[in-house]
Amino acid sequence: MPLSADPEAPASPFAGLPAALWLYRFDAEGRARILDAAKCGPSALDAFADGWHWLHLDLSDARSAQVVAMLPIPDDARTALVSPDTHVNLQLEDDAAHGVFVDWVHQRGVDLAAEGQLRGDDGIGWLHFAATPGLLVTARRQALRSVEAARRGMAGDMRAGSPVRLLEVIADHFADTVERSSDSLSVRLDRIEDRVLADSIGEERRDLAQLRHQTVRLHRPLTAMRRVLKQFEQRHPADAEHELLSAVSRLNQRFDDLDGDVGTLQERARLLQDEVAAKLAERTNRHLYVLSMITALLLPPSLVAGIFGMNLPGLPFAHGTHGLVFALLLGAASSVAVYLMLRRMGVARST
Known part of the structure; x- marks a missing residue:
C-alpha cells in the first residue's frame, strides 16, 4: 500500500517540484521516461500499477526541504534526505x-565514458536516498559521478525494474570508478x-608518494561503504525476502574484491617505497665512502704541505735545489702508505 504525504506538511507555495533536477517514470519492463518536474506535483509520485518513479533533488535549493515534506515516504526517510549527515549508513x-552513500564528485565537462577513472582533483560527495516499492528519491548538494552515469544509462538502453535495482546500479558505478582507477x-x-x-x-620517490596518496583516497570511501553494507547484512536474516538484501549481498562481494585489490596496491607501493629508500641509502653510502677515502688519502699530503709551509729555520730541503720535488714525493709516499694501511685493515676494499 503506497505511503501518503505528510498530512501536517505546510501547503506548497509553489507549483510542481522546483528542487528536482530530474524526474523519471519507469514502466513494468524497467524502461525510463523523463517527466517535466515543473508540471508534476507530489501526487504524481504515488505508485502506479507495475511501475515506479525516480526523483532526484538538489539539496542546495532552499525549497528542497518543503518538497521532501510532501513526498509519500516515511518520516525517518524524510529526515535522512535533508540531513547534513556525511556518514555512510543504510x-x-x-x-x-x-540512508547515505558516498560517491565521487562529478566534474562538469568530463566525459564519463572516456574518463572513467579518478583525477587528482576529484573529491567525494554524499548521496542521500529513500526508497519505497514505488519511489526512489535521491538528493545531493554537489553533482555526483555515479548518479550522473546512472541517469545517462537510464536515458539510453539500460533498464531498472525497481528502485532497489537502480540504487544498486548507482553503487555499481561507484565500484566501476574504483576498479578502473585501481587498474x-x-x-x-x-x-x-x-x-x-x-x-x-x-623521481620514483615522488611518484610513489603520489600513488600511495591516491590509493588512500580510493580505500577510505570504499572501506566506509564496505563496512556499512557488512553491518546491514549482519543485522538482517539471510532468509529475508526483501530485494535490498540480495542487492547488498552482491555489492558486498564486489566491494570485498575491490578492497583486496586496493589493499594489495597499497602494500606493493609501501614495499617499493622501502626498496627505493634502501637503494638511495646505498647510493649515498657509496658516495660517502668515496669522499671518505679521498679525504683519508689527502690528509697526509696536507700535513706535509703544512709542515713545509711553516717557514721556520731548520726545515729539511729548504736550501736544496730539488727541495720541491722531495716534498712532493714525500706527500705522495704518505698517501700510498695510508692507502696500504687502509687496505690491510680492510677499509679500502670494495664491497
Whole structure:
C-alpha cells in the first residue's frame, strides 16, 4: 500500500517540484521516461500499477526541504534526505529503505565514458536516498559521478525494474570508478617497479608518494561503504525476502574484491617505497665512502704541505735545489702508505 504525504506538511507555495533536477517514470519492463518536474506535483509520485518513479533533488535549493515534506515516504526517510549527515549508513524499515552513500564528485565537462577513472582533483560527495516499492528519491548538494552515469544509462538502453535495482546500479558505478582507477594505478606501479629493478631511480620517490596518496583516497570511501553494507547484512536474516538484501549481498562481494585489490596496491607501493629508500641509502653510502677515502688519502699530503709551509729555520730541503720535488714525493709516499694501511685493515676494499 503506497505511503501518503505528510498530512501536517505546510501547503506548497509553489507549483510542481522546483528542487528536482530530474524526474523519471519507469514502466513494468524497467524502461525510463523523463517527466517535466515543473508540471508534476507530489501526487504524481504515488505508485502506479507495475511501475515506479525516480526523483532526484538538489539539496542546495532552499525549497528542497518543503518538497521532501510532501513526498509519500516515511518520516525517518524524510529526515535522512535533508540531513547534513556525511556518514555512510543504510537502514531498512518494513518496505522502505533510506540512508547515505558516498560517491565521487562529478566534474562538469568530463566525459564519463572516456574518463572513467579518478583525477587528482576529484573529491567525494554524499548521496542521500529513500526508497519505497514505488519511489526512489535521491538528493545531493554537489553533482555526483555515479548518479550522473546512472541517469545517462537510464536515458539510453539500460533498464531498472525497481528502485532497489537502480540504487544498486548507482553503487555499481561507484565500484566501476574504483576498479578502473585501481587498474590505472597498478599499471603506473608496474612501470615504477621496472625502473627500480633496472636501478634507474629518478623521481620514483615522488611518484610513489603520489600513488600511495591516491590509493588512500580510493580505500577510505570504499572501506566506509564496505563496512556499512557488512553491518546491514549482519543485522538482517539471510532468509529475508526483501530485494535490498540480495542487492547488498552482491555489492558486498564486489566491494570485498575491490578492497583486496586496493589493499594489495597499497602494500606493493609501501614495499617499493622501502626498496627505493634502501637503494638511495646505498647510493649515498657509496658516495660517502668515496669522499671518505679521498679525504683519508689527502690528509697526509696536507700535513706535509703544512709542515713545509711553516717557514721556520731548520726545515729539511729548504736550501736544496730539488727541495720541491722531495716534498712532493714525500706527500705522495704518505698517501700510498695510508692507502696500504687502509687496505690491510680492510677499509679500502670494495664491497
